[in-house]
Amino acid sequence: MATTRTALSRATLALYGMAAVTLAATASSAFFLWARHASPGMAVAAALPPSLVLGVIALASRFLCNALPLRSASRSSIAIGHAGSAAAASGLWVLTWKSWVPALNAQIATQHLDPDYSLLFALGVMLYVAAVAVHYLVLEIEALREAEDEVLRYRVLAREAELRAFKAQVDPHFLFNSLNAVASMCGSRPLEAREMAQRLADFFRLILRLGALERITLAEEIDLVQRYLAIEKVRFGDRLTTHIDVDDGAAACMVPPLLLQPLVENAVRHGVASMVEGGTIDIKATLEDHMLRIVVDNPADPDRTDARGEGIGIENARGRLSAVSEGRAMLQAAEAEGQFRVVIELPR
Amino acid sequence: MIRVMIVDDELPARELLREFLAADEDCEIVAECANGFEAVKAVAQHDPDLLLLDIQMPKLDGFEVLELLDRSPIVVFVTAHDEHALRAFEVHALDYLLKPLSHERFQQVMERVKRAAGHDRQPVSGLATSLRAKPLQRIVVRGEDGAIQVVLVSRLDYIEAADDAILLATSGNKLRKQQPISEIAAQLDPDRFVRIHRAYVVNLERIEKIEFYAKDSRVAILRDGTRLPVSRSGYQRLKELL
Numbered sequence: 001m002a003t004t005r006t007a008l009s010r011a012t013l014a015l016y017g018m019a020a021v022t023l024a025a026t027a028s029s030a031f032f033l034w035a036r037h038a039s040p041g042m043a044v045a046a047a048l049p050p051s052l053v054l055g056v057i058a059l060a061s062r063f064l065c066n067a068l069p070l071r072s073a074s075r076s077s078i079a080i081g082h083a084g085s086a087a088a089a090s091g092l093w094v095l096t097w098k099s100w101v102p103a104l105n106a107q108i109a110t111q112h113l114d115p116d117y118s119l120l121f122a123l124g125v126m127l128y129v130a131a132v133a134v135h136y137l138v139l140e141i142e143a144l145r146e147a148e149d150e151v152l153r154y155r156v157l158a159r160e161a162e163l164r165a166f167k168a169q170v171d172p173h174f175l176f177n178s179l180n181a182v183a184s185m186c187g188s189r190p191l192e193a194r195e196m197a198q199r200l201a202d203f204f205r206l207i208l209r210l211g212a213l214e215r216i217t218l219a220e221e222i223d224l225v226q227r228y229l230a231i232e233k234v235r236f237g238d239r240l241t242t243h244i245d246v247d248d249g250a251a252a253c254m255v256p257p258l259l260l261q262p263l264v265e266n267a268v269r270h271g272v273a274s275m276v277e278g279g280t281i282d283i284k285a286t287l288e289d290h291m292l293r294i295v296v297d298n299p300a301d302p303d304r305t306d307a308r309g310e311g312i313g314i315e316n317a318r319g320r321l322s323a324v325s326e327g328r329a330m331l332q333a334a335e336a337e338g339q340f341r342v343v344i345e346l347p348r
Numbered sequence: 349m350i351r352v353m354i355v356d357d358e359l360p361a362r363e364l365l366r367e368f369l370a371a372d373e374d375c376e377i378v379a380e381c382a383n384g385f386e387a388v389k390a391v392a393q394h395d396p397d398l399l400l401l402d403i404q405m406p407k408l409d410g411f412e413v414l415e416l417l418d419r420s421p422i423v424v425f426v427t428a429h430d431e432h433a434l435r436a437f438e439v440h441a442l443d444y445l446l447k448p449l450s451h452e453r454f455q456q457v458m459e460r461v462k463r464a465a466g467h468d469r470q471p472v473s474g475l476a477t478s479l480r481a482k483p484l485q486r487i488v489v490r491g492e493d494g495a496i497q498v499v500l501v502s503r504l505d506y507i508e509a510a511d512d513a514i515l516l517a518t519s520g521n522k523l524r525k526q527q528p529i530s531e532i533a534a535q536l537d538p539d540r541f542v543r544i545h546r547a548y549v550v551n552l553e554r555i556e557k558i559e560f561y562a563k564d565s566r567v568a569i570l571r572d573g574t575r576l577p578v579s580r581s582g583y584q585r586l587k588e589l590l
Contacts, residue, residue: 176428177358180447184364235358273357276383276406301406303498305485 013138014059021131022048022055025093028123033115042111046104050096054124057089058131065135071143082132090124170207171265174232175200181235196234203227210257215324218285218292219251225264225283232268239278240268249287250294253348256324262313263296263342270310271298271340292346300340314342321346350465353396354380355387355413356426357405361447365400365426368454374462384408385496388416392494396421398461400445403427403436407498412488414439416496422461483537487516489525497523501541505554506576507532509547519572542589544568544582552589 026047033043064085068078094117101113178200185193206224210216222244229242260283267281279299286293318331321344329346352375356362362380369375378394381387383406391399399421403410410425425436428447436444442464443457487504489497499516508515508522509529516523533541533549543549554570558578561567566578568586578586 173428176447177361180364180428180449181358181360183448184360184367187367188363235360237359239357273404274406276385303407303486303500305409 010142014062017131017134018055018059021058021127022051024130025051025054025123025127028127029097029115029120032119032123033113036114036116038111038113042104042108042113046101046113046115049100050093053096054089054093054127057092058128061085061089061128061132062135065132065139070136070140082129086125086128086132089128090121093124094121170204170261171269174265177235178231192234196231199227199231203231207258207261213257215254216257217251218246218253218255218294221255221257221260222246222251222283222285224258225260228261228264229268229281236268236272236278239275240272241278241280242283243280244283246283246285247287250285250292253287253292253346255292255346256320259317259320259344260294260296263317266310266313267296267298267340270304271300274301274304275299287348290348292344292348294344294346296342298340299338300335302335302338317344350375350398350461351378351394351396352376352398352400353378353387353390353394353421354400355382355384355405355410356400356402357382358402361402361426364449368449368451372455372458375458384410384413387413388490388496389494391417391419391421395419397465398422398424400424400426401441403429403432408488408496411435411439412486412498416488416490422464424457424461483540484532484535487525487532489516489523491523499523501536504541504551505570505572505574506551507541507549517574539589542582542585544576544578544586546579548576548582550576558583558586 026044029051030040030043030047033046034040038046061082064081067073068081070078097115097117097120101115105112178196182193182196182200185196203224206227210220210224226242226244229240233240233242264281264283272279272281280297282295282297284295284297314331314333321329321331325346329344331345332343334341334343352369354362354365354369354377356365359382362382366377366380369377375398378396379390381390385407387399387401388408390396401410401413401423403425404427408416410427414423423439423441424443424445425432425441426445426447426449430446433444443460445454445457484501486501487499489499491497499518503518505517505519507529508517510524512528513524513526514529514532516525529543529547529549533543536549540552541549542552550568550570554572556569556571559567559569561577564580566583568576568578570576
C-alpha cells in the first residue's frame with residue numbers, strides 16, 4: 001500500500017514540477033521581452049517553447065540528483081556535476097531561443113524581438129539550480145518517510161518478539177500438571193478442586209492483562225508471582241515454601257511486566273523441584289538511593305541435568321531489562337553451594 | 349492380582365492414580381514413592397508387576413530409575429511431557445499416559461497391562477542404558493552396598509576400562525560401574541570426550557599437554573598430573589579435535 005501511494009505521488013509531483021519550471025521560465029523570460037518593448041502576447045508566444053524544453057530538462061535533472069545523493073556524494077562532485085549540467089541545460093535553452101526567435105521574427109512583421117541572450121542564459125542557470133534544490137528537498141522528505149516506516153516496522157517486530165517471549169514465559173507443562181492436580185482433587189476434595197480451577201483461570205487472565213501493558217508496579221508483579229506460587233504449592237505441598245519481602249518504596253517502582261514471573265518459574269521448575277526435600281523460594285525487593293534491587297534465592301541440586309529453558313528464561317529477562325532501561329539495569333545469576341541466586345538492579 | 353507401584357514426586361498426581369487403581373479389583377498398590385532413589389529401593393524390596401513412573405523427578409529421572417533396576421516390571425510412564433514418548437517406547441515401556449490423566453485411557457492401559465502380565469518381557473534396564481538421552485548429562489551408579497551415586501559428566505576427568513566394567517574418575521575418586529567402555533563412549537558428547545586409548549576416554553578440558561613417551565607412543569598429562577597412555581589412533585582422534 002505504502003509503495004503504491006509513494007509511486008503515485010512521485011509521478012504527480014514530477015508533472016507539477018515540470019509545469020512549475022515551464023511556467024516560471026515562460027513568465028520571467030516573457031517579462032524580459034516585454035521590458036524590451038515586445039507586446040505581452042508576443043512575449044509569451046516567444047517564451048513558451050524554449051521554456052517547455054527547460055521544464056523537461058529540469059525534470060530530468062532528478063536522475064542526476066539521484067546519482068549524486070546529498071548524504072553520501074562528496075560536495076565537490078555535487079558542485080561540479082550540477083554546475084556542468086546547469087551550463088549545458090541553460091545552453092540548450094538559449095540555443096532553443098536562438099533558433100525560435102528568428103523564425104518568429106520572420107513570421108511576424110509588426111514586431112522585431114531582440115532578446116538579451118546572456119540574461120536568458122543566467123535565467124536558465126537560476127531556474128535549473130532552483131529545480132535541483134527542489135529535487136533534493138523531495139528526496140530528503142522521501143528518505144525521512146522511509147526512515148519513519150523503518151522505525152514503525154521495528155516497533156512491530158519488537159512487539160512480535162515480546163509476544164513470543166510472553167508465550168515462552170508460561171511453561172505449558174505447568175498447565176498440564178495443574179490440571180492433573182485439579183482432576184485428582186475432584187473426587188475427594190471437590191471444593192478445593194473448584195478453588196484450584198478458579199486460581200488457574202485468575203492467574204492466566206492476569207498474565208494476559210499485565211502482559212499487554214508497558215510498565216506495571218512491582219506490587220502488581222509480586223501479586224502475579226504469589227498467585228503462581230499458590231498454585232504450585234498445591235502440587236508440591238510441603239516441599240515448596242516461600243518468603244516474600246518487598247519494602248514500600250520498592251513496591252511502588254515501575255517494572256516491565258512479567259519480569260519476575262519467569263525467574264520464579266525457573267526457581268520452582270529447576271530449583272525446588274530438583275530437591276527431594278524441596279526448599280524455600282526467597283524474594284526480596286528494596287529501594288535504596290534510587291536503585292531498585294530484587295533478589296530471588298532458591299535451592300537447586302548441583303547434580304541436576306541442565307534442562308532446556310533454564311538459561312533461556314534468564315536471558316529473556318536480561319534482554320527485556322536492558323531494552324527498557326537502555327542498558328542501565330543489570331541482572332546477575334549465580335550458583336554456589338546448592339543455592340541459586342538472581343539479582344536485578346534497576347535504576348529508578 | 350497385579351501388584352502396582354506408583355512413582356511421582358507430586359502428591360496430587362499420586363492421589364489420582366490411587367483413586368483410579370482403587371476402582372480396579374485386580375490391582376493392589378504395594379508402594380508409593382516420591383523420588384527416584386526411593387523407587388529403586390522399593391522395586392528391589394517389593395518386586396512389583398507394574399511400575400507407574402513419572403519422568404521428571406528430583407535426583408533420578410524415570411529413565412535413570414529404569415537403568416538401575418535389577419528386575420523388569422511392566423513400565424507405564426505417567427508424565428505431562430509428551431516429548432519423551434518416543435524414548436519411552438524405545439526402553440520397552442508398555443505405554444505412556446499424559447497428564448492430565450484420562451480415566452478411560454487409564455482403563456485401556458490397565459487392560460493391556462493385564463494381558464501382558466503373564467508373559468515374559470524384555471528387560472527394561474539394559475535397554476534404558478543404551479537409549480538414554482544423548483549426549484549423556486549424568487551417569488548413575490549403584491554401588492555394591494546398593495547406594496546410588498549420580499555423576500555429572502562435566503565433573504568426569506576420565507573413564508578407565510577395567511575388565512567388563514569401567515572406572516569413573518572424578519578429582520581423585522574412582523567409581524566402578526558395570527558397563528562396557530565402548531557403550532559409554534558412544535553416549536558421551538564427542539566434542540568433549542575422546543577415546544585416546546582402547547582403555548581410556550578422557551575429558552578434553554582436563555588435558556594439560558601431550559608428550560612423546562617412546563617411538564610411536566604418547567602420553568596425555570592431565571591438569572592434576574595424571575598420566576594416561578595415548579594410542580596412535582587415539583592421537584589421530586585428538587588431533588582432529590584440537
